[in-house]
Amino acid sequence: MSWYAVHTKSRHEDRACLGLLQKSFVAFLPKIEVWSKRKDRRKKIMIPMFPGYLFVELPTLTNEIKVDVLKTFGVVRILGKPTGSQPIPVPDEKIDAIRRIVDSKVEVQQFQYPKVGEPARIIDGPFKGIEGTVLKTDYERELFVVSIELLQRSVAIKLEGFQISRL
Numbered sequence: 300m301s302w303y304a305v306h307t308k309s310r311h312e313d314r315a316c317l318g319l320l321q322k323s324f325v326a327f328l329p330k331i332e333v334w335s336k337r338k339d340r341r342k343k344i345m346i347p348m349f350p351g352y353l354f355v356e357l358p359t360l361t362n363e364i365k366v367d368v369l370k371t372f373g374v375v376r377i378l379g380k381p382t383g384s385q386p387i388p389v390p391d392e393k394i395d396a397i398r399r400i401v402d403s404k405v406e407v408q409q410f411q412y413p414k415v416g417e418p419a420r421i422i423d424g425p426f427k428g429i430e431g432t433v434l435k436t437d438y439e440r441e442l443f444v445v446s447i448e449l450l451q452r453s454v455a456i457k458l459e460g461f462q463i464s465r466l
Contacts, residue, residue, distance in 0.1 A: 301388035302327075302354050304378040305368065312347045315373030322367060325356035327394065329401045348401065352378075354394060360386060412438065413465045419445055423462040430466065 307315040312328055319326040329348040334341050357364055368374060379386035413419040413433045420430050426447070434455060435444040441460030
């Protein structure tokens with residue numbers, strides 16, 4: 300039996316997982332606990348580790364099974380080769396590693412750092428709320444140089460990873 304990654308509609312991971320389970324497929328939707336970002340309160344919520352994706356274990360990949368999975372509400376496609384003809388199985392070691400991360404209850408943080416040339420917003424520090432363009436990055440040390448247009452002058456400031464976000 301092999302695991303396959305399934306792409307779902309945006310925010311339909313739970314519904315697609317439930318639909319696959321109701322069809323007697325073995326489905327795995329890894330979720331992590333994060334703090335919600337609401338203005339009036341903070342609480343921990345469970346969100347998908349990979350938004351828009353879940354995993355399904357299939358005994359054999361016949362056309363009937365493939366169509367049955369694709370007809371499930373919320374499912375878009377089974378990930379595979381670019382031509383879309385043959386889905387590619389996910390190695391069992393990767394699924395086991397994901398399960399260990401989820402089961403460990405360790406706080407997992409997902410970072411989507413901006414790349415050079417991308418617009419970014421400063422979210423912490425004295426320049427909070429200002430937008431600029433990333434000029435230079437050092438991902439190992441989590442340092443970013445951001446250019447800010449101020450009175451038609453460019454000012455470059457160094458920021459740490461927690462102080463910057465993508466636009």
